[in-house]
Amino acid sequence: MDQMVLGSHVYPYTTPTHSQCIIVNQTDGAPSGDGSKPVKRRRKRRSKGSSATNEDDVATIGAMLRKRKLTDEQMNMLEYSFENEHKLESGRKEKIARELGLDPRQVAVWFQNRRARWKNKKLEEEYAKLKSQHDTVLLGQCHLESQLLKLTEQLSEAQNEIRKLSERLVQETSANSSSSSLSVEANYAPIEFEFAPDTNYNIPFYMMDSNYLQNMEYWDGLYV
């Protein structure tokens, strides 16, 4: 492990293999001039492959930082600290930086990035949870729709059956009407379904006797 001394700090870093990241003075370049909102200006960085050879780079060595991967130990300590508290007040930052031999700015940046990762993770978890709930609701909807279809078919069959029986009864009673003073309507007044959700289902229910209901296998589903 190499070390790099900047100011009063000693930074650990792994020797870069082929490139460096050099931060050029952030305020360089032309000012915005007109006093309007300052133009966003990205710092310049050394691209891969170029080398730090001239005096300018040497002169700005104080502002030159290699991108240092934190050691496992530093990472563990930071993670432990993050678990305790996601926010980082000044005193704590200084303390952690001292203990880990890092620049306080590095600690602050690490916490910023860690919070961002934590937030992304929470968002992903929330998304997965909502998606799961959505899928469950969709499944339930499918199930209910298939049930509705099945029940609609059963109702239609039952209505047909009732109509046939009703017609037969009318025929039989009209054939016997000469010998009877009672009308069909008087004995079998139409009964309406109180629970019928739709007026189309308010069919005359002439055959409302126990034998008929017992033999109506069509209604099994409804009475379950």
Next chain:
DNA sequence: TTGTGTTTTACGACCTCC
């Protein structure tokens, strides 16, 4: 080895709070 996708470190711009 190299191309490519992902993660990590670092920073600028902007915002909020005291």
Next chain:
DNA sequence: GGAGGTCGTAAAACACAA
């Protein structure tokens, strides 16, 4: 106004398939 936050992004570091 300064300190510390988020957000978006650059670029190094890393992982891994081809």
